[in-house]
Amino acid sequence: MSASLIFDIVPLGSLIAYSDGTPRPPARFTRKLAAWERRNGIGRLVRKEPARERPTYVSPPCFTLHEGTFGQNGIILVSVMRTYGIDSDLKFRVIERPAIGQVRVLQTVGDGIELLHLAESREAAELWLTRNRHDNARIDEVTADEVSADAVEGRAAA
Numbered sequence: 001m002s003a004s005l006i007f008d009i010v011p012l013g014s015l016i017a018y019s020d021g022t023p024r025p026p027a028r029f030t031r032k033l034a035a036w037e038r039r040n041g042i043g044r045l046v047r048k049e050p051a052r053e054r055p056t057y058v059s060p061p062c063f064t065l066h067e068g069t070f071g072q073n074g075i076i077l078v079s080v081m082r083t084y085g086i087d088s089d090l091k092f093r094v095i096e097r098p099a100i101g102q103v104r105v106l107q108t109v110g111d112g113i114e115l116l117h118l119a120e121s122r123e124a125a126e127l128w129l130t131r132n133r134h135d136n137a138r139i140d141e142v143t144a145d146e147v148s149a150d151a152v153e154g155r156a157a158a
Helices: 003-009 030-038 122-131 144-152
Strands: 015-019 041-049 062-072 075-085 091-096 103-109 112-119 137-141
Touching (some): 003 062, 003 091, 041 075, 103 122, 112 122, 122 137
Antiparallel strands (some): 015 091, 041 112, 103 137
């Protein structure tokens, strides 16, 4: 699936795999392996941003995948996020979509929407919001209508 299809039809909270189609190099080639890992991986779709037009530049629509969070003792040290424009040459595949009944905690950032947290229930989302204060955060439940809309409209994302 192309990057533009990910941007157009895949809902926030989906787990996305991306690849450049090349085989994984052997572990002994550390530089080649590191370069390969930058172009092949898995992440959760957390942000979609429409195209921006400024006097000095134009940026295409893009989306961001959250690949992981690293830390210890409950303290986050690094969050790995990768942003891809809809003109990316990588191939994308939807591994998992948010399930019916899950709840997204969303925040508007500029012209885009960002997923802050994906919870199993509304109570869990509200608890997360009380522990992690965010301005303009809202709760959005994944409904059967949203999941079935892709099938009715013929938009197969998986």
